[in-house]
Amino acid sequence: MIHLIFGIAADSGLKHAFQEQNHQIIGFPTDFSTGPINHIHQPEGIKEHFNWKASSFQEKADYDYGMEQVAFQRALKQLSEIKEGDKLTIWTCENASEQIGLRISCYLLKEKKVELTLINTAEAMKEYMNGKGLNIDIRTTAECNMQQLLHFYTHSNNAVTKEMRKNFEQAGEELLQRGSIVRSWKQGEIIDELETRDDEFIMEYTKREEQEGKADDFIIAARVVGGVLGESDQILSDLWIEYRIRSLLQSGCLMYKGSLQSMRMYSIKVA
Numbered sequence: 025m026i027h028l029i030f031g032i033a034a035d036s037g038l039k040h041a042f043q044e045q046n047h048q049i050i051g052f053p054t055d056f057s058t059g060p061i062n063h064i065h066q067p068e069g070i071k072e073h074f075n076w077k078a079s080s081f082q083e084k085a086d087y088d089y090g091m092e093q094v095a096f097q098r099a100l101k102q103l104s105e106i107k108e109g110d111k112l113t114i115w116t117c118e119n120a121s122e123q124i125g126l127r128i129s130c131y132l133l134k135e136k137k138v139e140l141t142l143i144n145t146a147e148a149m150k151e152y153m154n155g156k157g158l159n160i161d162i163r164t165t166a167e168c169n170m171q172q173l174l175h176f177y178t179h180s181n182n183a184v185t186k187e188m189r190k191n192f193e194q195a196g197e198e199l200l201q202r203g204s205i206v207r208s209w210k211q212g213e214i215i216d217e218l219e220t221r222d223d224e225f226i227m228e229y230t231k232r233e234e235q236e237g238k239a240d241d242f243i244i245a246a247r248v249v250g251g252v253l254g255e256s257d258q259i260l261s262d263l264w265i266e267y268r269i270r271s272l273l274q275s276g277c278l279m280y281k282g283s284l285q286s287m288r289m290y291s292i293k294v295a
C-alpha cells in the first residue's frame with residue numbers, strides 16, 4: 025500500500041504508525057493554505073512558492089526552507105513513479121492544506137489507472153468516538169495518535185468513486201492555476217482570501233490582551249501568536265501569524281519594542 029499524506033507532523037505520525045509494515049508513505053511537507061501554489065507541481069511554481077516563504081516568513085534557527093523544498097520535490101518524484109495497478113490511500117482532514125493536497129494529488133495521478141481510497145481523519149475520529157461518551161473534533165491529521173491512525177486505516181478507508189476522482193482532479197487542476205496567496209476551508213469549499221484575512225482578528229486579540237493588563241503594557245508577540253493559533257477557525261502556522269504581525273507593524277496599525285529578530289524578542293501594542 026502507498027499512502028499520501030500532507031504536513032510534516034502528520035507524515036511523521038503515519039510513518040511511526042506503519043513502521044513495522046511494508047507500506048510506502050509519500051509525505052508532502054508543505055502548507056498549501058498560504059503562499060503561491062500556481063503551478064507548484066512544476067519547477068517555476070516550486071521556486072516561486074519557496075522563494076515567497078523564505079522572503080516573507082521569519083526564519084527559524086532549526087528550520088531550513090531549502091530542505092523543505094527538497095522534501096517536496098522528492099514527494100513529487102515519488103508520486104510520478106507510481107505505477108498502474110498500484111493501490112493508494114490518501115489521508116486528509118477538514119482544513120485547507122490537506123484538502124488542497126488531496127485535490128492536487130488526484131490531478132497529478134489523472135493519467136494513471138490506480139486504486140484510490142480516502143481517509144478523512146476528522147470524520148473517522150467522530151466514528152471512532154461514537155458511543156464512548158466523548159466528542160473529539162480534530163482539525164488536522166497530525167492530532168491523531170498511532171493507535172487511531174491504524175484503526176482508521178482498517179475501519180475508515182473509503183473507496184474513491186469515479187465521480188469523486190473526476191471532481192478532485194478538476195479541482196486540483198483549477199487550484200494549480202490560482203494566483204491567490206491565502207486559501208481557507210469553509211463549508212466544504214476551498215476559498216481564495218485576501219492576504220489580510222487574519223489581520224482583524226490579530227488586532228482584536230491584541231486589544232483584548234491589552235485590556236486585561238495595564239493600559240501601557242506591550243504584549244509579547246509570541247503570546248499573541250499562540251493565542252491566535254488557538255482561537256482561529258482556520259489552521260494557521262505560527263510563521264504566518266507572525267508574518268501578518270510584522271505587516272501590521274509596517275502599516276502602523278501596531279507598534280513594538282524590542283528586536284524583530286524573533287517573535288520572542290519583541291512585544292506589540294495597538295498603535
